[in-house]
Amino acid sequence: MTYKVILTKGAQKDYHHLEVKIQEQISDSLKQLKAFLSGDLEKMPDIKRLKGKYNGLYRLRCGQYRIIYDAKNKIRVIHIIKIIHRQSVYLFSQLFRGFLTYLIFFIAGRICPEMNKVSF
Numbered sequence: 570m571t572y573k574v575i576l577t578k579g580a581q582k583d584y585h586h587l588e589v590k591i592q593e594q595i596s597d598s599l600k601q602l603k604a605f606l607s608g609d610l611e612k613m614p615d616i617k618r619l620k621g622k623y624n625g626l627y628r629l630r631c632g633q634y635r636i637i638y639d640a641k642n643k644i645r646v647i648h649i650i651k652i653i654h655r656q657s658v659y660l661f662s663q664l665f666r667g668f669l670t671y672l673i674f675f676i677a678g679r680i681c682p683e684m685n686k687v688s689f
Contacts, residue, residue: 570645571604571645572603572607572640572646573647574603574646574649575646575648575649583652583653587652591634594631594634595634595652598614598631599636599647601614602614602616602638603647606642607645615629615630619637623637623650625639626638627639627640633654633655633656634652634654635653635654636649636651636652637649637650637651637652637653
């Protein structure tokens with residue numbers, strides 16, 4: 570029995586904004602994932618279990634794109650949550666870290682004003 574692939578509205582939007590060639594690559598990758606999870610394919614696709622914001626979900630690598638999904642084995646469903654370019658993931662991560670660093674120093678300066686007077 571094969572798995573059924575369901576895309577969220579966001580994933581559908583991501584998919585339809587891609588070029589036709591990339592859509593075909595993603596479709597092929599999802600077919601391989603379905604075959605692997607069904608036991609019809611021995612070679613495991615490039616899958617990684619995620620941590621942090623997407624804890625408990627999985628990432629399927631498809632060329633320059635990453636497919637964030639959750640597999641429900643009991644009901645044989647692959648739930649696609651997000652399709653995103655790998656650079657976008659990296660840039661978002663870097664911007665978020667930079668913002669957090671700024672925020673921490675800003676709050677620390679408010680709590681302890683002497684920190685603002687430190688010179689090197």
